[in-house]
Amino acid sequence: MTLTYNTPSAKIASDLVGKTVRYLSNKSKTTPSGVRVFKIESVENVDFAAKTGKRYVTVLARDIDDGGTPKYRNLHIVGIDLIV
Numbered sequence: 184m185t186l187t188y189n190t191p192s193a194k195i196a197s198d199l200v201g202k203t204v205r206y207l208s209n210k211s212k213t214t215p216s217g218v219r220v221f222k223i224e225s226v227e228n229v230d231f232a233a234k235t236g237k238r239y240v241t242v243l244a245r246d247i248d249d250g251g252t253p254k255y256r257n258l259h260i261v262g263i264d265l266i267v
Contacts, residue, residue, distance in 0.1 A: 196226035
């Protein structure tokens with residue numbers, strides 16, 4: 184499954200809820216490789232960043248790499264590498 188900037192917001196939300204995603208981040212302090220794994224519980228918002236124009240999704244997710252505690256995260260769509 185692949186998400187793009189043109190994917191409708193409702194489809195992005197439905198494709199992510201209940202799924203585990205691999206996210207690539209070059210600014211991760213938790214993992215040296217920058218690869219993160221999140222279990223998405225809910226999608227709160229899908230939007231475009233005002234400063235950069237990048238599309239992102241705000242999710243409530245369990246961060247598998249950080250003890251599994253549910254936290255809100257903003258994930259850029261292009262950083263979502265795998266959805267299972």
